[in-house]
Amino acid sequence: MGGPDRKRKINLDGNGDGDLSRKHQDALHARRSSEINPWTGRAYSQRYQSILQTRLQLPVYQFQSQLLEAVASNQTVVVEGETGSGKTTQIPQFLVEVGYAMPGKSCVACTQPRRVAATSIAARVAEEMDVTLGKTVGYTIRFEDVSDPNETVLKFLTDGMLLREAMNDPLLSRYSVIVLDEAHERTLATDVLMGLLMEVLPDRTRGSKYGELKVVVMSATLDAEKFRSYFNGAPLLKVPGRTYPVEVFYTAEPERNYVEAAVRTAIQIHKCEGPGDILVFLTGEQEIEQACEEIRLGAQDMGHDAPELVVYPLYSSLPPAQQKKIFTAAPGPRVVGGPPGRKVVVSTNIAETSLTIDGIVYVIDPGFSKQKVYNPRIRVESLLVSPISRASARQRSGRAGRTRPGKCFRLYTEQSFYNDLQETSYPEILRSKMSNVVLTLKKLGIDDLVHFDFMDPPAPETLMRALEVLNYLGALDDEGDMTDLGRQMAELPLDPQLSKMLICSPEYNCSEEIVSIVAAMSVPQIFLRPRENAKAADEAKAQFVDATSDHITLLNAYATYEGIPTSERKQWCWDNFINDRSISSAESVKKQLKGIMTRLDIPLVTCKGGNGRYDTNAIRMALTSAMYMQVAHLQRQGSYLTVKDNQIVYIHPSSSVDGKPQWVLFEEFALTSKNYIRTVTTTRGEWLVEMAPHYFDLDNFPECEAKDELILEYKKKMRRG
DNA sequence: GAGCACTGC
Numbered sequence: 141m142g143g144p145d146r147k148r149k150i151n152l153d154g155n156g157d158g159d160l161s162r163k164h165q166d167a168l169h170a171r172r173s174s175e176i177n178p179w180t181g182r183a184y185s186q187r188y189q190s191i192l193q194t195r196l197q198l199p200v201y202q203f204q205s206q207l208l209e210a211v212a213s214n215q216t217v218v219v220e221g222e223t224g225s226g227k228t229t230q231i232p233q234f235l236v237e238v239g240y241a242m243p244g245k246s247c248v249a250c251t252q253p254r255r256v257a258a259t260s261i262a263a264r265v266a267e268e269m270d271v272t273l274g275k276t277v278g279y280t281i282r283f284e285d286v287s288d289p290n291e292t293v294l295k296f297l298t299d300g301m302l303l304r305e306a307m308n309d310p311l312l313s314r315y316s317v318i319v320l321d322e323a324h325e326r327t328l329a330t331d332v333l334m335g336l337l338m339e340v341l342p343d344r345t346r347g348s349k350y351g352e353l354k355v356v357v358m359s360a361t362l363d364a365e366k367f368r369s370y371f372n373g374a375p376l377l378k379v380p381g382r383t384y385p386v387e388v389f390y391t392a393e394p395e396r397n398y399v400e401a402a403v404r405t406a407i408q409i410h411k412c413e414g415p416g417d418i419l420v421f422l423t424g425e426q427e428i429e430q431a432c433e434e435i436r437l438g439a440q441d442m443g444h445d446a447p448e449l450v451v452y453p454l455y456s457s458l459p460p461a462q463q464k465k466i467f468t469a470a471p472g473p474r475v476v477g478g479p480p481g482r483k484v485v486v487s488t489n490i491a492e493t494s495l496t497i498d499g500i501v502y503v504i505d506p507g508f509s510k511q512k513v514y515n516p517r518i519r520v521e522s523l524l525v526s527p528i529s530r531a532s533a534r535q536r537s538g539r540a541g542r543t544r545p546g547k548c549f550r551l552y553t554e555q556s557f558y559n560d561l562q563e564t565s566y567p568e569i570l571r572s573k574m575s576n577v578v579l580t581l582k583k584l585g586i587d588d589l590v591h592f593d594f595m596d597p598p599a600p601e602t603l604m605r606a607l608e609v610l611n612y613l614g615a616l617d618d619e620g621d622m623t624d625l626g627r628q629m630a631e632l633p634l635d636p637q638l639s640k641m642l643i644c645s646p647e648y649n650c651s652e653e654i655v656s657i658v659a660a661m662s663v664p665q666i667f668l669r670p671r672e673n674a675k676a677a678d679e680a681k682a683q684f685v686d687a688t689s690d691h692i693t694l695l696n697a698y699a700t701y702e703g704i705p706t707s708e709r710k711q712w713c714w715d716n717f718i719n720d721r722s723i724s725s726a727e728s729v730k731k732q733l734k735g736i737m738t739r740l741d742i743p744l745v746t747c748k749g750g751n752g753r754y755d756t757n758a759i760r761m762a763l764t765s766a767m768y769m770q771v772a773h774l775q776r777q778g779s780y781l782t783v784k785d786n787q788i789v790y791i792h793p794s795s796s797v798d799g800k801p802q803w804v805l806f807e808e809f810a811l812t813s814k815n816y817i818r819t820v821t822t823t824r825g826e827w828l829v830e831m832a833p834h835y836f837d838l839d840n841f842p843e844c845e846a847k848d849e850l851i852l853e854y855k856k857k858m859r860r861g
Numbered sequence: 862g863a864g865c866a867c868t869g870c
Contacts, residue, residue, distance in 0.1 A: 254868060282870055300869040329869065426864060456867065489866055510866035523866065568868090576870090633870035665865060674863095732870090793862040812864070 179269065179276040179293070188270040195268060198226030200379050204234055207377055211235070211317075215341055216355045216374035220364035222381025223538065227358055228321055229265055232294055235317050240354070241293035243276075246316035251299040253327045254494060255281040262286070262296040269294075282633070283728050289314075299329035306333070307583050307630065311340055313350040323367060324359040324531075325493065326567035331595055332577060334370070336584060338593045361531055363564060370595050384541040386503075390554040398506035401551045403431050405504050406484055407438040409549075410449050416501025416546070417470055417483040419491060419539055423510045423525050428453045428486045429671075435484055448474055448481035454495070455488045457664060460721070466497055492535055496542065503540040505533060506551040507561070512571050516602045518785045520770075520809040521573060529565040530557065567596050574598055574606035575636045579615060582622045583630035612769060612835055613640045628740050632733065634658060641766035642733065643742055648762040650747035653695055653754060655737065656702075657763075659730035660694045661807065661819070666726070667697070668717045669794075677717040687798035689821035691763055691807075692756055698726060761831075764823045767805040768832040772817060773846035774802050780817070783836075783846055792816040802849070803828065825853040 177184050195201070200221065210217045221227035232250045235241070241248045252258040262279035271277055278287025280297040287295050297305075299320070306312055318337070323330055337355055344353035357367050357374075368376045395401040402420050409418055422428050432451045439449035448471040454463060471481030485497055489509045511526045528536075533550065540546025550557060569577070578589065586592055589603060610616040613636055615626030622630075629639035638658050645654035660666055669677040684700065686692035697716075701723050704712045713720035737744065747755035772780035772789055778800065780789050791797060792810060797820045807819035828836050829850060838854070841847045 298869060304870055325868090327868070424864085424866065455865095457865070492867090494867070512866075525866090580870095662870095669864080671864090792864095794864085808865095810863095810865080814863095816863085818865090 177270050179271045185270055187267075191268050195226070195230065198230060199224070199382060200226040200230045203377060203379050204230075207231065208234060208238055210375045210377060211354055211356065214375055215345070215352065216337075216357065216371040218364050218367045218371065218374050218376045219356060219358045219379060220360070220376060221358060221379035222360060222383065223542075224382035225379040227379055228261060229268065231356065231358070232296075232319055233265060233269060235319070235354075235356075236294045240317050243293055244290045246351070247292055247314055248294050248317045248319065249302060249312075249315045250294070250296050250319040250321055251302050251330070251333070252296060253299055253322050253325050253330065255298055256494075257322075258296045258298050258301075259284075259286075265294065265296070283732065299327055299333055303329050303333055303336075303580065304633070306336060307580065310336070310584050311343060311350055312353065315353065316351060317354040317356065319356045319358060321358045322360070323357045324361045324363050326565075326569070326595075328568045328572060328577065331567060331569045332580065335581075335592055335594050336586075338371075339586065361534075361564075363531070366595070383538060384543070384545045386537050386541040386546045386548050388537055388548045388550060390550050390557065391552060394553060394556065395506070395551045398508060398551055399427050399431055400434075402504050402506050403434045403438060405549050405551065406435050407442075409502050409504075410439065410446070410482055410484075411442065413502065413547070415480050415482070416544075417485070417497070417499045418502040418504065419497065419500045420484065420486045420504040421491070421506065421509070421536055422486060422488065423508050424488060425453075425455050425457065428455055428488065431486050435486070444474070447471075447479045449484060450481065451484045451486065453487075454485050454491060456490055457719075466495075470499070491539065492532065497539075498543055500539050500542065501544065501546040503537055503546065503548040504551065505536045505548060507533065507556075511565070512568070514571050514573050514602065516573070516599065516605045518782065518787055518809070521571075522809050522811045524811065527561055529562045531564045533557065533561065569594065569598055570596055574602050575609045578603065578606040579610060579626065579630050579636055582616070582626065587620075609769065610636060612832075613637065613766070615640070628742075631736055631740060634662065634733075637766050637769075638662070641762060642737070643740075644765050645762045646743045646745055648747070648758045648765070649745050650755065650758045650762050651737070651742060652744050652746040652748075653759050654762050655730055655733050655744070656698050656726075657691050657695050657759075659726045659733060660698045660723075661691075662729050663722045663726045664719065666694065666719055666722050667794075668719050670717075673717070680716045680718075681796075683716075685796040686756060687796060688756060688801070689760060689763075690795050690797060690819045691821050692754070692759055693796045694819075695754070695759070698723065702727070760821055760823060761827055763821050764805060764827045765831050767807075767821075768823075768828055768835055770807070771803060771805045771823065771828065773844075773849065774800055774804075775845060780804065781844060781846065782817075784842065786842060786844065787815060789815045789817045791820050792818040794818070795820045797822060825849050826856065829853045829857055 175183050219227055232248055235248050258279050258281050262277055263273055266273040266277040269277060274286040275288050275291045277294045278292040280287055280295060280301050320330060344350060346352040359367055364376055368374055406418055406420055422431055432453050435451045450471055452466045454466050466485050470483035473480050507528055508525050509528050510523045512521055513524050514521045537548035540548050614623060615629050615636060617623055628643055629636055632639040642654055642658055645651040667681050684693050684696035686696060710720055747758040771783045773783060775781050782789055801822040803823045803825055804820045805823050806817035810816040810818050836850055
């Protein structure tokens with residue numbers, strides 16, 4: 141890939157292909173001046189006309205003809221647009237209005253990293269175009285397809301969803317334009333899509349079987365230059381935004397305790413600064429709840445003469461009702477004519493991109509967030525509190541200037557901002573395990589991973605690990621080619637280990653149970669444990685506990701939930717400290733997985749006996765058959781040692797596994813006060829040597845207690861024959 | 862005997 145033949149002509153001055161775009165412009169004017177909406181054949185509504193007036197005020201309108209000309213004469217165009225430019229809602233419309241899409245024939249796609257964005261933008265654009273949502277304009281997200289293959293000309297979808305579609309249609313044949321929005325966020329799916337587009341574009345030129353494919357990459361930051369050079373010098377269009385200036389302050393000295401410093405700053409702002417709400421960025425639930433408490437206490441100390449201060453926590457696991465509270469207006473003055481009250485929102489990164497709160501004038505940024513990191517040596521992802529990037533810091537301060545000029549207090553020195561912080565965060569693809577990505581790429585027909593054009597190529601060791609894991613699981617053969625099993629695994633929206641587990645579960649007669657477990661594992665934490673009700677929550681969980689397995693404990697809770705009548709479920713969840721949002725999305729996942737299982741001819745069988753009890757051995761064997769690469773062995777000192785990479789780990793205190801079994805398999809690593817393994821199931825050496833002799837190959841095994849144990853197991857196996 | 866940033870299929 142690459143090379144001079146892929147360079148595209150840059151043309152922004154109206155020469156050459158500009159004629160094409162002028163034709164487009166004429167078409168556009170004809171449509172606008174008509175009274176009839178060409179998409180519906182009906183007259184435009186009054187509402188359409190009034191919305192149109194506001195749309196015409198958006199900065200992006202100044203760039204309409206430039207953009208259309210650039211798209212007409214180039215296959216790829218990069219747009220750098222700040223918040224408030226209107227690029228997300230207008231640019232896709234410009235493209236369909238000038239005829240890039242034809243009902244039933246071709247479609248313009250616009251990708252978003254998040255579901256809410258895809259659905260809400262689609263609804264907004266349908267309104268702006270005066271058409272029915274789900275017809276001319278639609279959206280597709282997991283579990284929900286509101287689009288019509290015969291009518292939809294503009295479709296908003298999550299980047300992950302487009303990647304799924306590509307797996308069955310690698311040339312993206314139904315699309316004439318793909319707009320990749322929020323590309324600067326560099327989600328795993330966006331990065332894979334960009335690499336795929338690099339492969340596909342040469343096969344989708346004018347005159348090719350499915351016609352020319354255009355790509356518009358939209359980014360909010362200075363990173364645009366990087367996108368431009370990645371796409372072989374595609375033209376770059378800069379669209380200004382509409383935001384207010386934000387004054388930035390730094391501390392003179394580094395802060396030792398950023399939570400305490402953030403609390404102090406919030407109180408200080410309340411005392412000394414003019415009206416306006418405060419947004420504080422912290423890293424997690426614990427910190428946030430603590431800070432909220434301390435800010436409330438600090439405000440109390442100011443006495444009743446000071447204006448009122450209300451404090452709201454914000455993080456994703458907070459119930460939606462509590463999340464919504466952040467949008468309530470700040471309290472008014474305590475006395476008529478007095479200074480107004482103030483609102484403080486203490487939030488995780490969720491307020492950096494996913495959620496926008498109006499009225500924020502002050503931002504407090506300690507400069508940290510929790511980030512996923514991947515360690516290829518021990519093959520696990522974990523969360524670590526890490527310094528943010530300068531791009532993130534700018535994004536955070538920008539949150540203060542959405543409604544009027546604001547102030548941002550960075551709790552680190554200016555020198556630190558320029559010298560210690562990285563310009564941009566590592567994209568997700570450099571912080572994740574690659575086994576699923578590699579399987580996806582193979583399914584997309586990309587065989588040469590080494591030369592695949594990633595914008596930021598993952599470390600070779602990470603790719604090697606992924607290939608190795610997929611080979612152990614039987615998804616790739618020794619030549620690295622996809623097996624039938626691998627093709628089946630790629631169909632499932634799961635991590636390869638879980639896919640393999642599900643596909644093999646009928647052999648252990650428990651696919652019904654495994655599909656529930658897998659669904660419950662793919663959603664956020666189902667068991668709640670609020671600090672103030674910890675004991676009651678533990679008691680509630682105790683009724684589901686299986687002393688050999690957290691996975692079976694999860695199954696017990698999920699299966700009980702399924703048996704509760706729908707109308708009583710919410711109450712039941714509340715009474716039993718179960719996260720109802722989580723468990724009900726587990727139900728959607730299970731439904732989706734069962735649909736795919738039917739399609740793949742994977743039988744649904746249960747290990748539940750006549751007595752209503754599960755054959756828990758069967759379930760644990762099915763778990764072992766796919767999870768044998770994440771196994772730890774008990775040491776004499778009472779800790780565990782992970783097999784092969786010899787990490788000292790401890791079973792997490794929340795585990796229901798009892799009595800320190802000799803062998804355990806585990807789902808995840810949590811590096812907190814100790815190296816904990818979480819979601820644990822007891823397994824047996826006998827099963828390991830039986831199911832995975834290729835992995836537990838003693839010739840390549842470090843000397844340890846586990847090895848001695850395995851030698852005994854192999855001897856027993858020999859005797860059994 | 863302790864604490865899951867955020868998405869997505």
